[in-house]
Amino acid sequence: MDIPDVEPVAVEGRIRIPYRWPAGKAGGRFLAALRDESRLLGQRCPKCARVAVPPRPRCLSCGAVADEWVPVGPEGELVSWTVARGGPAPVAWGLVRLDGADTGVLHRLLDVAPEALKSGMRMRAVLDGRRTGQITDIAGFAPAGGATCNR
Amino acid sequence: MQPVVILGAAQTRHAARRPEASYAELAFEVVADVLARTGVGHDRIDTVITASSDFWDGRTISDMSVQDAVGAAGKSASKVSMDGAFALVYGAARIASGAYRTCLVVAHGKASEGMPRAIASAAFDPIYERPLGPDDRVALGLQARRFLDLRGLGEEVLAEAAAQAWTAAASNPNAERREARTAVQVSSDALVADPLRGSQLAPDSDGACAILLADEQTAAQVAAASGREGGSTTVRLEGFGLSTDMHGLGDRDLGTAGVLPRAARSAYEQAGIHEPGRELDVAETYDASSAQTLLWREGLGLPPTGGPAWNPSGGAMGAQPGFATGLVRVAEVFERLARGEGRTGVAHGMTGFVGQAHCVWVLRRR
Numbered sequence A: 001m002d003i004p005d006v007e008p009v010a011v012e013g014r015i016r017i018p019y020r021w022p023a024g025k026a027g028g029r030f031l032a033a034l035r036d037e038s039r040l041l042g043q044r045c046p047k048c049a050r051v052a053v054p055p056r057p058r059c060l061s062c063g064a065v066a067d068e069w070v071p072v073g074p075e076g077e078l079v080s081w082t083v084a085r086g087g088p089a090p091v092a093w094g095l096v097r098l099d100g101a102d103t104g105v106l107h108r109l110l111d112v113a114p115e116a117l118k119s120g121m122r123m124r125a126v127l128d129g130r131r132t133g134q135i136t137d138i139a140g141f142a143p144a145g146g147a148t149c150n151r
Numbered sequence B: 001m002q003p004v005v006i007l008g009a010a011q012t013r014h015a016a017r018r019p020e021a022s023y024a025e026l027a028f029e030v031v032a033d034v035l036a037r038t039g040v041g042h043d044r045i046d047t048v049i050t051a052s053s054d055f056w057d058g059r060t061i062s063d064m065s066v067q068d069a070v071g072a073a074g075k076s077a078s079k080v081s082m083d084g085a086f087a088l089v090y091g092a093a094r095i096a097s098g099a100y101r102t103c104l105v106v107a108h109g110k111a112s113e114g115m116p117r118a119i120a121s122a123a124f125d126p127i128y129e130r131p132l133g134p135d136d137r138v139a140l141g142l143q144a145r146r147f148l149d150l151r152g153l154g155e156e157v158l159a160e161a162a163a164q165a166w167t168a169a170a171s172n173p174n175a176e177r178r179e180a181r182t183a184v185q186v187s188s189d190a191l192v193a194d195p196l197r198g199s200q201l202a203p204d205s206d207g208a209c210a211i212l213l214a215d216e217q218t219a220a221q222v223a224a225a226s227g228r229e230g231g232s233t234t235v236r237l238e239g240f241g242l243s244t245d246m247h248g249l250g251d252r253d254l255g256t257a258g259v260l261p262r263a264a265r266s267a268y269e270q271a272g273i274h275e276p277g278r279e280l281d282v283a284e285t286y287d288a289s290s291a292q293t294l295l296w297r298e299g300l301g302l303p304p305t306g307g308p309a310w311n312p313s314g315g316a317m318g319a320q321p322g323f324a325t326g327l328v329r330v331a332e333v334f335e336r337l338a339r340g341e342g343r344t345g346v347a348h349g350m351t352g353f354v355g356q357a358h359c360v361w362v363l364r365r366r
């Protein structure tokens, strides 16, 4: 029996399943300080003194339980940056190492033209006026000196 | 431990879209091919390891999307949800243990059926990163920028690396990209994630790869049955290394090769390699960007120029069929050595953002 070739047939679909991702004790504390006190906190390892932002249940370097909190930022250094141009408008992204921290935070960069971006430049966290206890309470990072802390 | 022999390898002609093939048909292409090449029958396969991703296949227990194709029913089968080079570790361990005589390792990727950027975005930390909407290209751009800044290099090095990859891929019949490009052409392409341009990023491909492993005795039997001289030109897996870095992009220095040197050292030590730049004849890496082409070369302990044939297939820059990409690197090195083009080679696979986990294999022809 001859079977002719046919146009490719496919099933179109979409998977949408609601989830919750608990921030945990450390994450809850970090996000609550951001929401309620406009403060950025880091977690310092009692053994090797590494300061992690955002916080982790264990020190990433030595594995000790980190339960000591220290203020970090709100200014820091731009470790690396890129401009994603795949969407309707370019979006600048950066890794910012906040003052007092040993790790970089991934976030969007604000109020800066792509041509003005330079690794090593000073940045400042810009907090969103409306707080929800999410990482988006930080609206992004803008060049230090230019922007105010609250929009 | 039993030595592990590669009996054969097969890969698809990787393409941007293979809408006429189901996931299973894509995998079956390479399974049928590797069995035909080696003359090994399905009944002679003791165990099957597959590499696939639930998110990429749009279903959980994604190994079931290829179960029929790989002939897993009734056999001891298992899955690795990482790049296929890592699945090969599982498969090789099964042979090395002496518990199995043959093992079929199969990886597939069908990027065209989903949304690669959205799927990559779902791999970011759900509390601190995912709500911001980053994707894999953001990670690749941050890595490339840091790579250049750390060394004081200009963007032209990325264009040169990309041109080399495009030119190599042009003569690889299995590559998705089959068109040679110069550094000037590559530099005039639009920016996608500064400093990376479209042609400096690996494509999203549809494709699959299969590798058939066996112990020495079985390899000799198979060779004798096929009329070839008993095992005189076998290619063995002689060393491997695995290393995992921290997940967060801000937790590691993206401008370095990270934990790759650690994985490479382990593989070289097992294979008795002291000077990789001199002792290796071919190297194939999973380079998702032109910055990675340069970074992984350094991480594998190879000199900037000279040394082994470097990504002669074009590397992942020629085709990136999901989790099959790293296994294709092993297949490429195997084919070269089996043809007599060199004696020792290294193949590299990776999983996670911008080289969070690396897998390094040393292959040697005996």
Ligand SMILES: [Zn+2]
Binding pocket: A045, A046, A047, A048, A049, A050, A059, A060, A061, A062, A063, A064
């Ligand atoms: Zn520590």
